[in-house]
Amino acid sequence: MIKNFAHRGFSGKYPENTMLAFKKAIEFGADGIELDVQLTKDEEIVIIHDETIDRTTNGKGLVSDYTYEELCKFDASFIYHGQMGFNKIPTLREYLELVKDKNIVTNIELKTGILEYIGIEEKVWELIQEYKIEKKVIISSFNHYSILRMKELAPDLKYGLLSESWLINAGKYAHDLGIQCYHPIHYNLTPEIINEIKKYGIEINTYTVNKESDIRYLIEKGIDIIIGNFPDLTGELIKEYK
Numbered sequence: 001m002i003k004n005f006a007h008r009g010f011s012g013k014y015p016e017n018t019m020l021a022f023k024k025a026i027e028f029g030a031d032g033i034e035l036d037v038q039l040t041k042d043e044e045i046v047i048i049h050d051e052t053i054d055r056t057t058n059g060k061g062l063v064s065d066y067t068y069e070e071l072c073k074f075d076a077s078f079i080y081h082g083q084m085g086f087n088k089i090p091t092l093r094e095y096l097e098l099v100k101d102k103n104i105v106t107n108i109e110l111k112t113g114i115l116e117y118i119g120i121e122e123k124v125w126e127l128i129q130e131y132k133i134e135k136k137v138i139i140s141s142f143n144h145y146s147i148l149r150m151k152e153l154a155p156d157l158k159y160g161l162l163s164e165s166w167l168i169n170a171g172k173y174a175h176d177l178g179i180q181c182y183h184p185i186h187y188n189l190t191p192e193i194i195n196e197i198k199k200y201g202i203e204i205n206t207y208t209v210n211k212e213s214d215i216r217y218l219i220e221k222g223i224d225i226i227i228g229n230f231p232d233l234t235g236e237l238i239k240e241y242k
């Protein structure tokens with residue numbers, strides 16, 4: 001059955017990658033949550049999409065130039081002009097405390113595509129083990145070397161190869177690397193591409209799907225996971241097809 005994942009939490013209505021957006025995603029019935037991780041100067045794993053804090057907070061500069069304590073002063077919901085209160089950048093640990101006993105799958109995206117954050121894979125793996133969420137996690141990245149590094153450390157986890165381009169023979173590519181899932185941008189999913197990926201038994205988990213017509217197309221095509229900013233809408237549409 002197709003699953004409904006909240007992209008950066010319920011980011012269509014709440015500040016992305018904040019505890020508020022994660023709690024709202026759970027409240028609105030998401031099956032899973034997608035989030036992005038980066039490393040601070042003192043090597044804390046924090047949940048934030050960009051390498052800098054400029055777009056999503058009222059601060060400026062690289063995440064990796066701040067200690068976690070310093071980052072806590074910035075408001076990750078500043079674009080809502082106070083309507084959402086003050087929301088700090090969460091740590092991955094804080095998030096795992098929230099979901100550890102819940103029936104929620106977490107898609108952790110390693111943001112190692114621009115800054116490599118050497119050692120982030122080990123740190124994420126340590127937390128997964130500490131919180132015992134091995135069966136409730138999918139690790140994805142646009143940096144496929146990063147995925148292979150983590151697979152060396154934790155061969156039994158589920159992994160996804162992110163792609164924003166029209167990769168040829170994506171199913172074969174994932175299969176040959178021993179990776180279970182392919183995470184393409186949704187508009188690349190033509191019937192031919194879907195068939196090629198499915199032929200290799202690879203799961204298709206696609207982003208960022210926000211429009212009703214796109215959600216319907218992907219449900220009808222039997223995609224595995226829809227990752228979108230509006231888990232309320234995706235959830236309603238999935239119910240219709242049950």
Ligand code: G3P
Pocket residue numbers: 007034036049109140162183207208227
């Ligand atoms: O993991 C799916 C999607 O989040 C990848 O793109 O830029 O939104 O992190 P981006």
Ligand code: CA
Pocket residue numbers: 034035036109
């Ligand atoms: Ca992401």
